[in-house]
Structure formats: C-alpha cells, structure tokens
Amino acid sequence: MKYAFFAAILVVTACLGPAPVAARQICSVPLADWQPRETLQKKLEAEGWTVVSIRSDDGCYKIKATRAGGERLEAKYDPASLERVRREQEEDDD
Numbered sequence: 001m002k003y004a005f006f007a008a009i010l011v012v013t014a015c016l017g018p019a020p021v022a023a024r025q026i027c028s029v030p031l032a033d034w035q036p037r038e039t040l041q042k043k044l045e046a047e048g049w050t051v052v053s054i055r056s057d058d059g060c061y062k063i064k065a066t067r068a069g070g071e072r073l074e075a076k077y078d079p080a081s082l083e084r085v086r087r088e089q090e091e092d093d094d
Helices: 002-016 037-046 088-093
Strands: 050-057 060-066 072-077
Touching (some): 037 050, 037 060
Antiparallel strands (some): 050 060, 060 072
16 A cells, blocks of 8 residues: 555656756856946836846846836846847747
C-alpha cells in the first residue's frame, strides 16, 4: 500500500511536467557605465510616458509609467544603452 501511494505521486508528478521557471532578466553593466535616471526619464517622456518611478532591480533600471489614456508600463531597461530588456516570454510571443 505504501509503495502504491508513492508510485501514484510519481505518476502524477510526471504527468504535470516540470514547474515553470520565472523568466528573469539581469543586466550586467558596471556601475561606472550607467546613464543617469534622468536621461531614461526624458527618453520615456519623449515617447509619451509619465514616469511614476525608476529604481534599480537585478542590475537594471525598473520603471513604472503611465500614458494619458491610462495605459501602464512596467519594464526593465539596460542602464547603459537605455534599451528595454525583454523577458524570455515576451520574445517567445513575437
């Protein structure tokens, strides 16, 4: 009986497959190469965004912003190039 229980758990686990791993983006830019937050804020404002916050997270700039129509943006940007860092899931969706 004991072995049947463990066998059933193994079968269920095998059917479910591996647990999804959270997509992480980590920037690896030396601090000396970071552009100022104000530069990123000006770039986003020129694109029509109102920046709510900019902070560092995993070596990237993490921003929260909104547009006049209520659209929200939460994204990470490379602190040297100020380009958006895409998550693996976003790349797969394209």
